[in-house]
Amino acid sequence: MKYLRKHWWETIFVCLLISGFISGIVGFIEANETKHKLVDSLYETFRLFERKYHSKDIPSGLRAAQWLLFFAFLWLSLKIIITIIAPNFLSDIRIRFSFRKHIVICGLNETTLLLVSEYKDKKIIVLAEEYNKYAETLKIKGVKFFLCGDLSDEVFLRKARIKTANQVYVITDNDKKNVEITRSISALLKKGHYAYTLKCYTLIKDRELKILLDESALFKYRTEILDPVLFNINEIGIKYGLSTNIDKILPENRNVTPSFLIVGLTEKAEAVFLNLAHCxxxxxxxxxxxxxxEDPEKICLFKKKYPYLTEFAKIEYMDNRNELCKKNRFTSIFICLDNQVEAAKTALSIRCLIADNLPNILIISGEPENWIEIFNEEGGKILTLKDRNIFLIDTLEETIRYLVKSDPEIERLAEITHNHWREKDELGNYTKNDEYNTISGHLKQTNCNQIADNYLRTFIATGQKLGTAKRNPPVIFSGEDRETLAMMEHRRWMLEKYSNGWHHGDKRNDDFKIQNNLVPWETLTEKEKEKDFAAIDLMTNMINS
Structure with missing residues (x-):
């Protein structure tokens, strides 16, 4: 049945054709014009339109056959015209009249294919500037509506029924183009009637550019017509990849100071630092x-880019990783090389050098064609990567999973966090109409990021993941433990501010990213410390909820 619905055009044509032939055969048999009945009747049916009959002489079966075959011929002609002469005509008609609350994807790459897989039960329209190698895969995955044109052209965007769409993903490989497309979508929505607020996810690969765009009017605020969300694959993918795999990263023995080896100074390595260095x-x-x-220039650039990291963690630089692995015992090892082939070879080489299945090795992968999973296929005598305690964190998959599925537990805790910090009057009533479902996607992502950081702190404090750390009696942090966690929260906030371009000053000035509280925990006022204590008390409530 599903096949028939999918190929409805061909199904109607075949039904008309078969019905016409059956009616013709029956008609000729009734007219006694054939000697060999079935075979001759079939042949005569093919010649039906050559036969000359007076209206009164035509048997009912032949009359029905003539009309059925005429409609079959007409149906086939229409198909040929639409397919060859006006191929987009039928698609435009169907999109115009049957698409509401659908998904629009601007860009055709591996990210597109992952989104299509996640939204396999939804109506999807894919827009691209040109036909490429991923187009055939789209057809295999069942995507029928694929349009080519200028993605930043409002007339072309209108064809995809942007105004009635539920979500838009702007994911071309060009950051500048993605911003232009989002601006065009915003401009289009401002013209005329719109159905509801459109959620627009825009990919920005350059993290520093994303930080600047986060403060722009186009992306910072939610409006009645558009809720824009910027995302960076390394930033989101690694944050949530580390959070969900924290039990593979930190030691079971909490009395041991974690020591990590990071192989390769890439953007992925930077993201690992920004997520763990505050702990x-x-x-x-x-x-x-x-x-x-091994590249001294990369080390020099890293030191210039992140001079503040030495305030948070102890960092050493070495060029011979083989000797490192032989002489040192690390808590876990991160392979952050850009080339996935080299990453897999390096991970296996390190495992052999250590000659032990510990510590865990985590490959941070961001390449679209994730062939490395072949090493995890079971069968034969060769150990899989998982058997060797080598784990893959796929930043692209983690990002798509976060954007599409929105982990309900993280969303629930993020809403609790948001409500905790909302302004209240003396009677405890909220002073603003800023419920969680009305705030911008930008703010929601900030709340979700804080929950991801709570996963780290919870595991450090309890040895269990958030969500599984609930105990009877309830978990209570008091005295030094509570203050240690509050210090960690302050360090997280400081590292986030530094990485987003803020710097210390005597007087706070948000316009110039000056913050007077970018100081060590010991020099904070008691009033400022209370904010961090409140965040830890909230985390404790989440553990026990």
Whole structure:
């Protein structure tokens, strides 16, 4: 039945054709014009339109056959005209009259294919500037509506019924083009009637550019017509990949100071640092990082780009990773090389050098064609990567999973976090109409990021993941433990501010990204410390909820 619905045009043509032939055969048999009945009747049916009959002489079967075959011929002609002469005509008609609350994807690449897989039960329109190697895969995945044109042209965007769409993903490989497309979508929505607020996810690969765009009027605020959300694959993918795999990263023995080896100074390595460097042990010891990088220029650039990281963690630089692995015992190892082939070879090489299945090795992968999973296929005598405690964090898959599925537990906790910080009057009533479902996607992502950071702190404090750390009696952090976690929260906030371009000053000025509280925990006022204590108390409530 599903096949018939999918190929409805061909189904109607075949039904008309078969019905016409059956009626013709029956008609000729009734007219006694054939000697060999079935075979001759079939032949005569093919010649039906050559036969000359007076209206009164035509048997009912032949009359029905003539009309059925005429409609079959007409149907086939219409198909040929639409397919060859006006191929987009039927698609335009169907999109115009049957598409509401659908998904529009601007761009055709591996990210598109992952989105299509996640939204396999939804109506999808894919827009691209040209036909490429991914187009055939789209057809295999069942996407019928694929339009080519200028993605930033409002007339072309109108063909995809942007005004009635539910979500739009702007995911070309060009950051500048993605911003232009989002601006065109915003301009189009401002013209005339719109059905509801459109959620627009825009990919920006350059993290520094994303930081600047986050503050722009186009992306910072939600309006009645558009709710824009910027996302960076390394930023989101690694944050949520680390959070969900935290039990593979940190030691089971919480009395041991974590020591990490990072192979390769890439954007992925930077994201790992920005997510882990603020953490402390419950004894207030900073984490230790050793960077294995042979290119001195990359090391120099990294030091210039992140001079503040030494305030948060102990960092060493080495060029011979083989000797490192033989002499040192790391808590876990991150392979952050850009080339996936080299990453897999390096991970297996390190495992053999250590000659032990510990520590865990995590390959941070961001390449679209994720062939590395072939090493995890079971069968034969060769151990899979998982058997060797080598794990893959696919930043692209993690990002798409986060954007599309929106982990209900993270969303629930993010809403609790948002409501906790909403302004209230003396009677405890909220002073603003800013419920969680009305705030911008930008703010929602900020709340979700805080929950992801809580996964790290919860595991450090309890040895269990958030969501599984519930205990009876309830978990209570008091005294030094509570203050240690509050210190960690302040360090997280500081690292986030630094990485977003803020710097310290005597007086706060948001316009110039000056913040007077970018100081060590010990020098904060008691009033400012209370904010961090409140965040930890909220986290404690989440653990026990």
């Amino acid at each position: 402390l042990t419950m004894k207030r010891e900073v984490f230790r990082f050793t960077i294995a990088e």
